[in-house]
Amino acid sequence: MAASAAALANRHVLSTTLLHLSDMKYKDRRQYGPDQPVEFLEFRPTLVPAILVNKLWADEGTSILWRRYPHLPSLKHMPLERRQYYANKVHQVFALSPPLGGVETLDYLEGLSWLNLKSLELEVDLQLYGAPFRRMLHAGLEHVELSGIQSGGSQYFIETILPTLFNPCKNLKSIRIGSDTIMDDDPVHVSALYEYLDALPAIRTIEVKLVNLMDKDALFTRLSQRQGLQSLQIDLDPGLALLPILAGPYALPSPFASLRRCSIMCYPEIALALPTHLRMLEDLQLDIARVPISPHQPADFTIFEDMIAELSHCPKLRNLKIGLSSLAVDFPSSILLPRLSGSALAKLAETCPKLEDVNLLVTEPSAIDGSSISGRDFESFCKALPQLRSLSLKLQPTTASALEMTALQSLGQYCSELEVLRLKLAIQLSILPGSDSMPRILISDDDDFAPEVLALQDVSPLFPKLTHLALSRPDTDLAPVPDTFTSSVSSQSTSMVDPTVEEDLVRSWAHPLLTHFPRLEILEAWGDFSGQDNECLNYFLPTQEILASTWEFLSGIEQDLWEDDVESFEESFEEGNSWHSLEDWEKASLTNEFAFGEDGPGDVHEVYPDIGKLALRDEEPEGMITPGRTLASGDYFEDSPTHA
Incomplete structure (x- = not known):
């Protein structure tokens, strides 16, 4: 005690300790009314109690608070x-x-x-x-x-x-x-x-970028020769006026020689001419678009593959985001899709082995045609990028069905550092290997099921660091029928389902979520298996009420933390709503009971420590949390006009 007291009386030690405390953060969800959406908020521990200790602590604590917040x-x-x-x-x-x-x-x-x-x-x-x-x-x-x-x-x-x-x-x-x-x-x-x-x-x-400045091409040309420039965000003027200075006999000598980070909106021809000059680049974001005045050309369909081929000039690339907007009056569209071959995807990983973040997408309502991506190609991609932390591929689900059974296994085997995974694929999570020691989730107090023997060897989670998982809602008995979609599926009710089938289906998804995604904070329904529904629904901290969240995900219903009363369940039964089939689901949304061994309930942390986050967090007293400033990233094309 004397040593710790002496340490905390030392200004340097105290400052380091309080700085570490101020950097800590946790996320929680709030729903302020039954008609309000669930919000996901980030909080930091308050330093107020520390500031009240004595003058030294007050001086160091206020210094940290006022330094950054x-x-x-x-x-x-x-x-x-x-x-x-x-x-x-x-x-x-x-x-x-x-x-x-x-x-x-x-x-x-x-x-x-x-x-x-x-x-x-x-x-x-x-x-x-x-x-x-x-x-x-x-x-x-x-x-x-x-x-x-x-x-x-x-x-x-x-x-x-x-x-x-x-x-x-x-x-x-x-x-x-x-x-x-x-x-x-x-x-x-x-x-x-x-x-x-x-x-x-x-x-x-x-x-x-997107500032109302005239003649951005002239600024771009001037900056291309600026010594020491490391980061540039700019949107270029519509057209190909810059092409001669990037390619051909009159190209500028060594433009952007020191550039490390680049975010540009431009025509595809300009985008294809850039990488050969960006050999030091580590972070590249491209918004590719044209003034859409002509019909599509054959080269438009291969823009992703052509761009990836040029990225062989950027071996130091760590973060890559390519967004495709309007290239022609009829492309891309829900019918005409840009292609991405498996060989191109594997080539990207081979030529840019330092990649940590890959994001390939197309503006709504289009997506990427992944019919040429095989399971072997995707495995080669994963194997070459063991340090991958974030992957987002906006595929058209019906064109990439070959990946539904193998994509997660390949990623889990080779990409253990993944924190964000967004695959627009209707992957069946129930195919992932389960754990014999995972207790059965109780739905009611009368359910006294318990495994007879706990397995000595447990199944290691495939994604130990993943916090955000986005998949297309799969084709199950709970999924809304595609031709009944309106502007929002949250108002759709699922068809009549046998209670036993519904219970087994939800449990078959809940267990893999708990087993293989121990740190999951966001489960996202990224459209549906048919590709007709483009709405994204987020389920925050889904493992806190794993059964309810899984049911909502599979049913295409918005997350709801408010408890319905008994009368609403009776009304649902009379109206044929599928909630009637499992009357104890209301209890399931509020319980964290698990069965262990022959003796019944036990300590979840002793038997299966990775699911300790299932415990509900008590709400902190008013004034005991310090919210930090969080910038939402938003949609990739949210602020990016299409040069129209």
């Missing part, structure tokens, strides 16, 4: 000297404009110095509310991000905003301008950025 409005209740005390601790700031029509002001920021501030993200109309933030812009700042509508117009943006942002920040390393910053009807020419970028040689990251 400063709540600036709390400054308004402090005297100026105390406000400066906390401002000295701040390393990064995210700020919003006050609500329109409100009485709130930003006067509490006036007169403060922010000498330790490194990152400033402003979603603020600078013409109306910019004055209090001017002192945050200083020579020590490394990252500046501006988003939100700027009411001053293009002239104000050029003459006031740009010099305000850039001139004081002599050591800026990263700049991002948000897509909503410049009005659609009042664009700014890219030449307005030139003098500022040239005056800041330390800048390594530039993000201007």
Whole structure:
């Protein structure tokens, strides 16, 4: 005790300990009403109890909180000297404009110095509310991000905003301008950025994707020769004007020689010409599209395969995302699909052996034709990428049925580091090997089943680190009939199913989920087995109520954490709803009972520790959690127009 007390009285040890605590996080789900969707929230432990210990703990705890998660409005209740005390601790700031029509002001920021501030993200109309933030812009700042509508117009943006942002920040390393910053009807020419970028040689990251800047091709050409540029996000002008500088006798010498990360929206011909110049690239995101004015061409169907062939020039690639949008007036569509062969998929893994994240998708309602991908090809792909952490393939389920029986086994055998797996395939999880020591999930108190003997050897989970699993809803007795789909399957009821069949079906899926996905946080129904339904339904922390979540997944019904009363079940019975077939499912959604050995219930952690997460988490007292800022990724093409 004396040693631990001495350690925690040491400022360095205490700071390290509290910093580790502040980095911890857990996720939980909330449903605020029976008519509200389930939300998945991320929380961090509060440092308030630590701050209350003594002066040393308070100083270190508040330093950590204000360094990364400063709540600036709390400054308004402090005297100026105390406000400066906390401002000295701040390393990064995210700020919003006050609500329109409100009485709130930003006067509490006036007169403060922010000498330790490194990152400033402003979603603020600078013409109306910019004055209090001017002192945050200083020579020590490394990252500046501006988003939100700027009411001053293009002239104000050029003459006031740009010099305000850039001139004081002599050591800026990263700049991002948000897509909503410049009005659609009042664009700014890219030449307005030139003098500022040239005056800041330390800048390594530039993000201007979807910003209303004219002549992006000229900026792209200029940046291609910039020394030390490591990260670029940009959308190019529609057309092929850049092709001569990327390929042919007049190509620029060694463009983007130092680039490590690149996110570009462009025509397919430009995308195919880029990789040969990007030999140092580690992260590539391509949004491929055209102005859709002509019918499709034969080469459009092989764009994925052609792009993968060019990626042989990028052996250091770690993250790859290729999204395909409109290429022609009729392509891609629900009928005309781009192809991906198994040989191309295997070649990708062979030529880019460092890949950790692979994401290949097509905008709705289309998908990828996977009819040429064999189980052997997919196994070769998996075998060559043992460090793969995330895989997302938006296949048309009916074209890739050859993978339904083997894809998970190949991934589980060779890709043990997987954390996210999204395969638009109607895979039957019940084919995965089970465990004799996995207890049977009890549905009611009268169910006294227990295995006679626990197996000495257990089945190791195929995916010990996976947190997100997305599959197409399979064709089972619980699945809605495809031709009855409306805009949402959540309102569809399944057909009448024999109670025993329904119970066995759900259990046959629940056990593999528990056995092979011990850390699963999100189970996603990515459309259905026919490819007609494109709606995604997420089931958060599905193993907490494994039977209910599995039933909802198989039935195509939205997750619901609210307990129905007995009358609703009686009404469902009279109306023919399939819930009537298992009256104890209501209990199943609330119970965590398991049977072990001949003696009945036992300690789940002693017998099967990997399913300890089934225990329900008690809700924390109000004010005892510190929410962190989480940015949702959203759909790949959510903010990406198709050059139309």
